[in-house]
Amino acid sequence: QVQLVESGGGLVQSGESLRLSCAARGMNFRIAAMDWYRQAPGKERELVARISSEGRANYSDSVQGRFTVSRDNIRRTLYLQMNNLEPEDTAVYYCHTYYRREFWGPGTQVTVSS
Numbered sequence: 001q002v003q004l005v006e007s008g009g010g011l012v013q014s015g016e017s018l019r020l021s022c023a024a025r026g027m028n029f030r031i032a033a034m035d036w037y038r039q040a041p042g043k044e045r046e047l048v049a050r051i052s053s054e055g056r057a058n059y060s061d062s063v064q065g066r067f068t069v070s071r072d073n074i075r076r077t078l079y080l081q082m083n084n085l086e087p088e089d090t091a092v093y094y095c096h097t098y099y100r101r102e103f104w105g106p107g108t109q110v111t112v113s114s
Helices: none
Strands: 003-007 010-013 018-025 034-039 046-051 057-059 067-072 077-082 091-099 101-104 108-113
Touching: 003 091, 003 101, 018 034, 018 091, 018 108, 034 067, 034 077, 046 067, 046 077, 057 067
Parallel strands: 010 108
Antiparallel strands: 003 018, 018 077, 034 046, 034 091, 046 057, 067 077, 091 101, 091 108
C-alpha cells in the first residue's frame, strides 16, 4: 500500500526558509514522477513543483526561483526547499504521485507571517 507522509511545515516570518520532506512507502519510488501541491484557505489546490523520475524539475510561476524540488531515491524521499517565503505561500502543502492511481499525503501546514 502506497503511503506518502509530509513533514517540515511550520510558522516562519516573511523572507525565511523551510524544507519540506515527503517519505514514500509501498511503491517503486525511483520510477515515479512526484509533485508538491498546496492549498490556501478558500482557494483551489495548485501544483507547485514537479520532478520527473530522471530528476527534471518544473515549477509554477509563483515559486520559480525561490523553491527547489529534489529527490533522494535511496531514502525514497521527496524534498521541497522553500526560500524567501512570502505570506502568499501560506497553505497546506501536499505530496502527490500517480502510481497506478493517484496518491496524496495528509499535508503539512506552512504559515508565513509578514
